[in-house]
Amino acid sequence: MGEIVFFDVETTVPLGGGKRFWMLEFGAILVCPKKLVEVDSYCTLIRPGDLSAVEPRRFSGITRDAVSIAPLFEEVADRIFDILNGRVWAGHNIQRFDCARIREAFADIGKPPPEPLGLIDSLSLLTQAFGNRAGNLKMATLASYFGLGQQKHRSLDDVRMNLEVLKHCATVLLLESSLPQTLRNQCNMVTRSRANYGKPCGEEASRKSPPTSISTQRVVPYKRERFGKVMDGAKVALASAQTSRPLHSLLRHSRSLLR
Incomplete structure (x- = not known):
């Protein structure tokens, strides 16, 4: 298997019914497919053909002033071609968005675009x-x-985050595959019930929008005010386990704790 290149492009958002995206940043990391570790990286801001299309992007730090002094795409096209051509391309929603932006940018300068050896779209894969x-x-x-x-909605940061997300997802799926079927069914029921926030993933313009505020706090099965009672109940259960009928007593107290 050839080297994997994770890449991401940041673009303008078409306004007023327009359909043209201008590339503002390109970032990529080369990943060893055997160890899934980064071996090289490249990132550059890109001056768009229409500076007036660059809206303030406070959430990413890409400003009109920053890209106004960046190189034109034709000045970095050879470097981008070299890092992409003949490698396995990977990224989040690249099949529908990023790949199209690469083809458009090379078409603008009259050069053939790079071609992938294969394609790994983590959005399709995880779906x-x-x-x-x-x-x-x-x-x-x-x-x-x-x-x-x-x-962060910056190309190099996003591709590195993409790689880490895939590692975490793969670990979860690997561990779940070794669970007994009963536990696997319970895990799926819990995760489905907790995952119904947010709208289904739509067009790429939505993916490039500022991130919504999402709490990262772990879900706790007990309210804070009940936690002390749970601990007291657990102590009683453990003490009861030393009686003449430890298993019956422990199960009885366990049921009361889980209510």
Whole structure:
């Protein structure tokens, strides 16, 4: 298997019914497929063909002033071609969005675009394998679910977060595959019930929008004011386990704690 390149592009958002996206940033990391570790990286801001299309992006730090002094795409096209061409492409929703932006940018300068050896779209992959247990499968939602921090909407940060999200998802799926079927069914019921916040993942313009405020606090099965009572009940259960009928007593107290 060839090297995997995770990449992400940040773009303008078409306004007033327009359909043209201008690339503002390109970022990529080369990943060893055997160890899933980063071996190289590249990132650059890009000056768009229309500076007036650049709206303030406080959430990412990409400003009109910053891209106004950045190189044009044609100045970095050879470097981007070299890092993408003939490698396995990976990223979140790249099949519908990022790949199209790469083709458009190379078409603008009259050069053939790079071609992938293969394609790994983590959005499609997780939709099939991970389901809705983590919510709407936007990168910001997945990062919050796994406690990886807030998505920064900067290309290099996002591709590194994408890799970490995939590692976490793979670990969960691997562990779940070894659980007894009864426990697996219970896990699926719990994750489905807790994952119904947010709307289903839509167009890429929505994925590039500022991240919503999502709490990263773990769900606790007891209210704070009941936690002391639960601990007291647990002590009683353990003490009762030393009586003549320890198993019966422990089960009885366990049922009362779980109500």
